[in-house]
Amino acid sequence: MIGIFDSGIGxxxxxxxxxxxxxxxxxxxxxxTARTPYGSKSRETVIRYAIENTEFLLEHGAKVIVMACNTxxxxxxxxxxxxxxxxxxxxxxxxxxxxxxxSPRAQIGVIGTRGTINSGIYERLIKEKIPTANxxxxxxxxxxxxxxxxxxxxxxxxxxxxxYLHPLKIRQVDSLILGCTHYPLLKDIIQKKIxxxxxxIDSSVAVAEKISRFFADHPDMDQLIEKNGKADLFVSDxxxxxxxxxxxxxxxxxFLNRV
Amino acid sequence: MIGIFDSGIGxxxxxxxxxxxxxxxxxxxxxxTARTPYGSKSRETVIRYAIENTEFLLEHGAKVIVMACNTxxxxxxxxxxxxxxxxxxxxxxxxxxxxxxxSPRAQIGVIGTRGTINSGIYERLIKEKIPTANxxxxxxxxxxxxxxxxxxxxxxxxxxxxxYLHPLKIRQVDSLILGCTHYPLLKDIIQKKIxxxxxxIDSSVAVAEKISRFFADHPDMDQLIEKNGKADLFVSDxxxxxxxxxxxxxxxxxFLNRV
Numbered sequence: 001m002i003g004i005f006d007s008g009i010g011x012x013x014x015x016x017x018x019x020x021x022x023x024x025x026x027x028x029x030x031x032x033t034a035r036t037p038y039g040s041k042s043r044e045t046v047i048r049y050a051i052e053n054t055e056f057l058l059e060h061g062a063k064v065i066v067m068a069c070n071t072x073x074x075x076x077x078x079x080x081x082x083x084x085x086x087x088x089x090x091x092x093x094x095x096x097x098x099x100x101x102x103s104p105r106a107q108i109g110v111i112g113t114r115g116t117i118n119s120g121i122y123e124r125l126i127k128e129k130i131p132t133a134n135x136x137x138x139x140x141x142x143x144x145x146x147x148x149x150x151x152x153x154x155x156x157x158x159x160x161x162x163x164y165l166h167p168l169k170i171r172q173v174d175s176l177i178l179g180c181t182h183y184p185l186l187k188d189i190i191q192k193k194i195x196x197x198x199x200x201i202d203s204s205v206a207v208a209e210k211i212s213r214f215f216a217d218h219p220d221m222d223q224l225i226e227k228n229g230k231a232d233l234f235v236s237d238x239x240x241x242x243x244x245x246x247x248x249x250x251x252x253x254x255f256l257n258r259v
Numbered sequence: 260m261i262g263i264f265d266s267g268i269g270x271x272x273x274x275x276x277x278x279x280x281x282x283x284x285x286x287x288x289x290x291x292t293a294r295t296p297y298g299s300k301s302r303e304t305v306i307r308y309a310i311e312n313t314e315f316l317l318e319h320g321a322k323v324i325v326m327a328c329n330t331x332x333x334x335x336x337x338x339x340x341x342x343x344x345x346x347x348x349x350x351x352x353x354x355x356x357x358x359x360x361x362s363p364r365a366q367i368g369v370i371g372t373r374g375t376i377n378s379g380i381y382e383r384l385i386k387e388k389i390p391t392a393n394x395x396x397x398x399x400x401x402x403x404x405x406x407x408x409x410x411x412x413x414x415x416x417x418x419x420x421x422x423y424l425h426p427l428k429i430r431q432v433d434s435l436i437l438g439c440t441h442y443p444l445l446k447d448i449i450q451k452k453i454x455x456x457x458x459x460i461d462s463s464v465a466v467a468e469k470i471s472r473f474f475a476d477h478p479d480m481d482q483l484i485e486k487n488g489k490a491d492l493f494v495s496d497x498x499x500x501x502x503x504x505x506x507x508x509x510x511x512x513x514f515l516n517r518v
Contacts, residue, residue: 033300034294034300034304035293035294040407040498040500040501041292041293041496041498042496042497042498045293045495045496114498114500141404141407141408142401142404142405142408142410144404145400145401145404146401148299148400149400149401151401155418156415156418156419156422159414159415159418160415163415236304237300237301237304238301239299239300239301239373241299241373242299
């Protein structure tokens with residue numbers, strides 16, 4: 001199975017994107033809803049959680065690991081790659097590659113949680129590819145709770161998105177990376193507030209396409225993944241609101257298993 | 260020492276209130292910032308966390324336990340009282356007593372996290388005292404992240420508070436219970452939006468006064484508490500933002516210890 005984890009249910013946007021590009025591949029998802037969110041927590045704590053989540057997925061038969069969580073991707077990638085002998089995918093590099101290709105003036109905006117933005121990882125990876133690039137970042141800590149509440153298109157949400165995007169809009173960025181797996185659910189508002197000429201980069205779609213290419217290039221790995229179109233969804237805590245938001249993201253009624 | 264715990268740093272409003280009424284008594288605080296917030300998590304998970312937090316405080320010398328967290332108070336009080344042989348205080352009963360005394364028409368509003376409101380505990384306790392009371396509740400899940408961001412007086416915060424309070428305002432409540440330890444930090448906005456004739460009940464102040472009366476009535480217990488005016492603050496995770504908000508609440512520069 002392809003193992004995917006996130007701090008909560010936002011990572012299901014990556015599951016959704018994987019189902020689109022690899023509809024047959026079996027998936028196992030772990031959302032750490034008992035300790036969500038990671039975005040405001042420290043580096044050491046997030047690394048510890050990422051290790052525990054990975055072990056859960058490996059014990060349940062995962063052959064590759066996808067960190068569908070920008071905060072974990074920004075701090076735990078190297079630790080996981082060193083510790084485990086399976087392919088580990090993170091959501092940052094694929095979005096960076098896409099943004100770099102779609103930014104002719106190399107003016108790139110990034111939004112994410114405070115943890116992700118403070119790590120400086122997007123800026124570092126973008127500048128490795130284009131040393132002269134200008135990267136403008138804005139932490140948006142309230143967007144995750146707004147999404148989890150299902151406030152996708154409320155006036156308050158529009159006002160908060162506008163405030164967060166203002167510093168990037170005046171910089172006239174070419175592209176804007178959605179550096180958090182919850183943000184694709186606000187993509188319409190974000191596109192509207194940043195302006196229609198800005199390419200909005202969805203990291204869930206970017207990582208799903210990268211994984212699809214990986215399996216095409218590595219048929220031996222592809223063979224390890226059973227293909228019954230199954231998706232097992234596990235969470236560390238369950239509430240009605242979690243199931244509601246999960247169903248919204250996957251666009252069908254889903255049931256979560258608590259572990 | 261008096262042991263106080265909360266899901267995060269919001270419970271420091273209770274520490275602040277205790278320092279005002281019992282300035283000499285030594286305090287130990289544990290904020291479970293690595294797993295914050297509790298408000299959106301399930302009953303079983305919150306009970307488990309409450310037990311772990313209580314054991315931490317007892318191991319560090321606490322002689323009484325204060326749950327400065329409405330979500331924990333609403334689901335874990337009986338479990339803790341049965342399990343441990345020390346006085347356990349919760350933040351709900353003191354606020355209910357105060358609201359009942361200050362509501363001549365017995366029209367009472369309650370705001371809190373989704374977990375607290377869904378538990379129905381405020382309504383149950385109010386109706387035990389006044390069976391004919393009308394209790395109007397509104398879950399306000401976005402207020403905790405707004406406070407943790409330090410957005411105490413922004414237009415977005417005012418707009419969201421207004422929306423949440425609207426159903427209570429049209430009911431013309433006599434009093435409004437702030438059923439979450441974070442909300443006292445928004446008290447000015449809340450008072451303005453609900454109307455100046457409504458008594459706004461701060462559960463932090465209510466529980467601190469109850470504890471003060473308890474020690475006056477139980478000098479044997481009072482003797483167990485050392486009185487050096489010390490306050491040891493522990494958290495399960497630490498970030499710059501947590502220390503900033505903690506300092507705002509306690510109105511002085513504070514340092515948190517990570518455990």
